[in-house]
């Protein structure tokens with residue numbers, strides 16, 4: 162009885178407050194919306210003030226502003242460019258040249274850092290004492306020396322001490338290494354070479370088809386297929402066959418000493434080499450740590466279980482441990498890759514013409530338009546890192562534990 | 566709440582204004598030192614010795630301004646800057662004057678919000694090559710690699726020259742002059758290019774200075790001078806006339822050793838320059854003895870030139886274009902009256 166009364170009282174009280182809260186501003190939903198609108202308005206006002214204030218100040222100080230300079234001729238040359246570039250081209254093209262050079266060194270760095278990282282990360286688990294020690298020393302050394310010092314080391318202490326063009330180190334008179342860089346022969350395709358490229362493409366597509374076929378077959382029948390060996394045979398065999406049929410439609414362009422240095426072939430400038438080596442070795446040490454952590458995160462029971470069903474040690478690593486370790490490794494890789502891209506801006510220390518060097522450095526200085534050039538660079542590095550994040554997140558959802 | 570936020574926003578925005586527009590003179594006087602942007606180290610122009618003492622022709626301009634404004638040429642705080650950093654440092658108010666072998670160009674003068682206050686040294690882009698190369702003229706440099714400093718007018722001059730002569734080169738651009746020189750020494754480049762005066766300065770820093778030669782070609786005009794922010798005319802005048810006082814001193818034969826005598830017993834022109842007559846100092850907002858202090862403590866142009874880059878220095882550069890107009894050069898001070 163007493164209880165019932167209390168409940169009714171509560172109900173009444175609730176009704177009372179409800180009637181009191183009819184005003185829309187007391188409705189939590191509206192209230193949140195209003196606060197959000199206010200916040201957005203406040204932020205918009207904040208940025209508007211900053212931006213218009215900046216432009217007023219620039220104008221008052223007599224400093225040019227705006228993006229018009231992008232269509233002006235740059236008037237200076239760039240050491241290395243993946244697309245055609247001359248000093249009569251525009252600042253916009255300088256921007257693209259620098260961007261491509263940044264992407265080039267980032268891709269090379271990410272590739273070699275990953276290879277080094279996985280090799281040294283797995284080596285840590287070797288039962289051989291020396292192999293394990295090498296892994297530890299590698300990680301501890303290269304992770305703890307500042308990257309800038311490593312870049313300068315490779316550039317000034319190693320590559321700069323190589324002999325001059327006339328005394329180049331050479332490999333079979335085809336590959337040359339000197340203080341100006343690495344010179345390697347270039348394969349130049351003629352008429353029928355397109356067939357060879359097509360054969361290579363077909364081989365790569367074939368590998369994927371083969372892989373899924375072999376997996377299906379193994380799932381169904383339990384029989385294994387030597388996928389790896391067949392793949393290698395296809396990648397080498399198919400283009401070779403095509404080349405044979407078309408009568409080797411290639412000429413090799415060898416680098417040759419001429420005038421002040423080497424001409425012909427492909428030139429890898431020492432600035433690119435030093436930066437790639439330093440970025441790979443440095444980031445590789447961090448990736449090795451990530452790989453080690455990932456493998457250690459897999460419970461030992463997994464290894465024992467794998468052994469008990471008779472898997473060989475190598476297979477245990479590649480089929481049981483690494484796939485599970487990837488769940489830990491991939492998110493760490495994501496941040497290492499992003500750091501590598503950002504660290505590549507240290508290029509300016511050794512004259513590698515990356516985006517930061519040719520655009521934020523020289524273009525900013527020649528035009529004086531600091532805000533515009535830095536803004537563009539920020540957008541680029543942001544976008545590249547968002548892209549890496551996107552790819553790695555996709556990859557991550559592939560290796561993630563599938564919930565049942 | 567709106568009020569509060571707009572207050573915050575307004576405060577922040579005010580904090581984001583660029584360096585002060587006017588009143589550099591007051592700032593310097595209040596601070597008691599002049600903040601002067603110089604190079605990171607270039608023999609003859611701006612260089613620091615083991616004791617941390619700066620010297621050079623560019624440094625003497627800083628010292629002259631400090632002597633004129635503060636009465637003491639030593640009250641200068643030097644900020645070493647690379648070519649890339651220099652203009653931002655001046656625009657942002659980090660330095661009061663930039664005296665760092667900087668070429669007076671139309672673009673810099675008109676679009677960076679800066680003003681050039683005169684010319685200290687008339688220069689031009691030149692080439693330095695290793696003797697071993699056997700090159701006698703820059704036209705033979707087709708296909709060569711060039712060591713250059715990034716963010717300089719040299720980058721533009723060299724590009725024009727090779728294009729005009731229809732020959733090719735590869736620029737290896739470094740941030741500092743030390744790196745540029747190291748690149749040349751290691752053989753990364755066939756030649757080093759910069760303002761010719763700087764080539765002589767860099768050459769004496771080489772391990773084997775005799776192994777390198779400076780080619781005869783001079784391919785551009787590079788008038789080097791001090792720079793100030795636009796919009797502070799009084800400060801602009803002070804820097805301009807401090808430099809002119811050194812040049813006028815040479816024209817009138819006033820030196821650091823005879824300056825007291827010239828003030829007491831000199832011609833009317835001497836007395837006007839040195840503050841014995843007229844109101845030149847007052848018009849600049851300075852003491853009457855402003856130019857007296859400049860010449861007494863720093864010396865006239867000729868003294869500074871010979872001490873830093875001329876016969877009294879390892880560089881041994883001859884006056885050439887930098888002689889007075891009376892002596893076959895183009896150095897000329899506006900009338901000191």
Ligand SMILES: N[C@@H](CCC(=O)N[C@@H](CS)C(=O)NCC(=O)O)C(=O)O
Nearest residue numbers: 604605606648667668714717718742
């Ligand atoms: N006059 C040129 C400056 C040239 C320049 O910066 N030259 C180098 C010579 S390699 C230099 O003085 N470097 C000294 C430093 O970086 O501190 C310009 O104004 O752009």
